[in-house]
Amino acid sequence: MKLEHKFCTSGGEIAVTDGTTISGYASLFGAIDQGGDIVERGAYAGSLAKGHGVKMLWQHDPAQPIGVWDEVREDAKGLWVKGRLLTDVAKGREAASLIAAGAIDGLSIGYRTLRATKDQSGQRHLTELELWEVSLVTFPMLSEARVGAKADETEVSSMALLTEAFAAARASLNHPQE
Numbered sequence: 284m285k286l287e288h289k290f291c292t293s294g295g296e297i298a299v300t301d302g303t304t305i306s307g308y309a310s311l312f313g314a315i316d317q318g319g320d321i322v323e324r325g326a327y328a329g330s331l332a333k334g335h336g337v338k339m340l341w342q343h344d345p346a347q348p349i350g351v352w353d354e355v356r357e358d359a360k361g362l363w364v365k366g367r368l369l370t371d372v373a374k375g376r377e378a379a380s381l382i383a384a385g386a387i388d389g390l391s392i393g394y395r396t397l398r399a400t401k402d403q404s405g406q407r408h409l410t411e412l413e414l415w416e417v418s419l420v421t422f423p424m425l426s427e428a429r430v431g432a433k434a435d436e437t438e439v440s441s442m443a444l445l446t447e448a449f450a451a452a453r454a455s456l457n458h459p460q461e
Contacts, residue, residue: 286393286415303350303379306365309390309417314361320407327357329397330414338416339366341374343393345416349375352417362392364417378419389420 312324337355341347352366368382369375381387398411 286395303368303370303375304365305350305368305382305419306354306363307390308361309355309364309392310362312359312361315406319405320409322361322409322412324359325357326409326412327362327414329411330394331355331357337364337414339368340393340416340418341378342420343391343416343418347374348372349378349419355414355417362414362417364390382419387419387421389422391418391420392416393418 310322310327312322312326315321337352338345338348339350339352341349348369349372350366350368352364354363354365356363368379370379378387392412392414393416395413395415396409396411397413399407399409401407
């Protein structure tokens with residue numbers, strides 16, 4: 284069986300106090316995604332019980348791990364994840380910047396379907412999945428599964444100073460003193 288991907292956006296938050304900690308819902312139970320699939324509660328239980336590490340990837344690219352998931356668990360709402368971006372990795376630094384700027388806020392799962400049924404309307408109900416990875420993505424398939432960004436006071440001040448410095452440099456380039 285081939286690996287499938289399911290995009291989700293959760294409205295969760297990315298804590299950026301140190302620039303690396305992120306959390307949110309990678310999958311929501313009972314929600315219909317753009318492919319017409321519905322993940323049922325308990326679909327990840329067997330996979331999570333095996334204790335295999337779920338990878339954190341950039342845009343589902345297995346050659347681009349960008350961090351580690353410290354917590355992956357099911358709750359009443361869906362599959363919740365919490366992890367750290369690795370800023371020693373170039374893509375990890377890029378991801379942290381893109382999240383902080385609000386350019387990236389989607390999560391997507393990479394999985395293999397073990398059991399599913401179809402209802403009368405043709406929608407697939409996924410009842411058992413083997414979870415391989417959760418990626419940060421640009422375009423999620425399930426619009427309710429977004430992550431958000433929040434910076435602490437230090438980061439906001441640093442960004443404000445950097446923004447001012449760039450604005451001053453741009454102004455001096457546009458209007459050089461004679």
